[in-house]
Amino acid sequence: MHVTLSPVHILFAVSCAHRRAVMISAKACSATTAMNDLLPDLPHGPLSEYRRKASFNWKDLVMFLDDEEVIALRNKIFSTFENDPLFYRHPGVELPLEKYRELTFLRCKKIFEYDFLTFEEMAGNPQKMWVLINCLGMYDWSLAAKYFLDTQVFAGAVASSGSERHERILNQTKKMEIxxxxxxxxxxxxxxxxxxxxxxxxxxxxxxxxxxxxxxxxxxxxxxxxxxxxxxxxxxxxxxxxxxxxxxxxxxxxxxxxxxxxxxxxxxxxxxxxxxxxxxxxxxxxxxxxxxxxxxxxxxxxxxxxxxxxxxxxxxxxxxxxxxxxLGSLSSGRVSITGMAVVNLKLAVSIAIRFSATRRQFGPTEDEELPVLEYQLQQWRLIPYLAAAYALDYFSKSFFMNLIELQIGILMKDKSPRQAELGKEIHALSCASKPLASWTAQQGAQECREACGGHGFLAMNRLGDIRNDNDPNCTYEGDNNVLLQQTSNYLLGLVHSIHEEKIHCESPLGSVEFLNDVNSILSHKFTALTVRDCLDCTVPLAAYKWLVCYLLRETSHKLQRERQKATNDFDARNNSQVYYCRTLALAFIEHTVLQRYYDYTHDSSVPMSLQPVLRMLCTLYGLWSLSKHMAVLYQGGYCSGELPGKIIQDAILELCTQLKDEAVSLVDAIAPPDFILNSPIAKADGELYKNLWSAVLQGEKVLERPSWWAEFCSNKPVIGRLRSQL
Incomplete structure (x- = not known):
């Protein structure tokens, strides 16, 4: 989705680091007041036990993740929706297509009336626009897409690709005249x-x-x-x-x-x-x-x-x-879709973890049933996706700000080499981040659906809608598998510069600079000897650097071999995709996400009370993602013997166990209010069965006999009745 820009962006982007430092200081001074005003206490209930076990206060985490202005805007949007009858939804009700379209349009029109952010505010403060996108998406992606296709994709493209003569169109769009x-x-x-x-x-x-x-x-x-x-x-x-x-x-x-x-x-x-x-x-x-x-x-x-x-x-x-x-707007669209997929992942894990903390089944004795979150299998299925939600969320937010920096340069007609390199780097990253985020959300939503058993299959609990609404993220603004080729092309282009032209590789965002040490990195081996060693996030980070370097070398060699056999470059590239270019692009973006989240969670600004849990999330995301590449790590000689694979698996399970008692509070920090989450099995009070039973009984015609009851009671064969009616 394209962002309409104004010179106000310049001040915003330049002062980001300063603002963060100021916000941290301000938080320390007014934390208690802000938390009481902005973050009401959650209701007491079955989830309270897990909240007491957490090593941190979920409100502290919210205040660290977002500034007060963002939290206030989010609260305003959510409370406005909850108090407007037009936005009421009964869980699980599937509206007729025409009615759903009508309601979505009326709700969209209402958002114009509420004017949460003016066009000028969206242009001048992209962070707030990002919040508005996410809030609308948490409620309903149909509504979010309808609003932003008009106000940002259509109007944004007119603003960025047009000129003064198109001001009339922009003004009409702002007023919803067109x-x-x-x-x-x-x-x-x-x-x-x-x-x-x-x-x-x-x-x-x-x-x-x-x-x-x-x-x-x-x-x-x-x-x-x-x-x-x-x-x-x-x-x-x-x-x-x-x-x-x-x-x-x-x-x-x-x-x-x-x-x-x-x-x-x-x-x-x-x-x-x-x-x-x-x-x-x-x-x-x-x-x-x-x-x-x-x-x-x-x-x-x-x-x-x-x-x-x-x-x-x-x-x-x-x-x-x-x-x-x-087609510049497509790159910004991919950055936005990355964030949209993260929202879906956060919604899905919020539902599944709250359910798992209150759903009791089996136990060590016949008289004791345990929450299913206590089972290792449930932890292994869900908690890595919670870690992924946190890591990808930070990446998507920071990457969005990188995009704003690029667009400011375009607006200011910056022709510098750095601006050109920034554009290439963002294009390469966005072509891989969209696939990574949308596939992770797709797989996560399905795992969450299954982890909630039969109740997860019930439409009113929303996991099916989250999965289905996320599905187009894998396709539009570029099919995921096709997009990954753009990223691998970018990386392969660096090989020639580094090895043939002996050029030191520098990138504005630093995502590829480690490739300058490719020869040294490829000489490294997996050195961790114990599970404890693997609990340090530098272990998966080092492994990822080797993995990207190895895949880049092997993909380059594969492409050279195919060029010798093929009659044209198209066939050579086509025959180098599976196991090579595609895997290279995914490993590269996973490394980039992990490196950013590592730098973020290990920054001195992170409050002491939050450091342990955030760093555990970082390590878990790194090891869990890395574990999908174990075959290549062994194939290339980075790992040998049974020890590396075993201790990585054991470390993942150990981190899941350690994060089990933190999971509910981690969800509390990212989940929207009950009205927005709209899932009876995941309400903040944790009253799973009461809420589900109530929602079922409120369904339309739940206790009525079917309209076709007479057909059941009739003794006539169906064919005979049909003939008599003709």
Missing amino acids: YGSFALTELSHGSNTKAVRTTATFDASTKEFVINSPDFEAAKFWVGNMGKTATHALVYAQLYTSDGRCHGLHAFIVQIRDLKTLLPMPGVMVGDIGRKLGQNGLDNGFAMFYNVRIPQENLLNRTGDVTSSGSYSSVYKDPKQRLGAS
């Missing part, structure tokens, strides 16, 4: 954006562009908001000048529906693609254009423009650079 959508993908093309086939031909005689879909395969498809509500679309099309020359993909503002009737504009066929696996409150649609004429000024002209006489000009001479600049 509603926008982002129309890039087509029925037959998604990932391969260069092959998009919609055309925009300039007619110099009328000073208009003619938008045309050559056939149904060129129909814009999967476009959020387009199905029922969008009045305008940002349409990506191949720009042709009057002389018949194609200048590549450009963005055009096209009105697709009448503002008074919501009927299609002349020459536009627009509709809804139907029910999806999730996020059905969002109306994804399609559109075809039959020689639709739009004014010349509807071209977003930041990357290229056409004069009244029909000649084309661009600040980018290289068509590839022009395409990259035109």
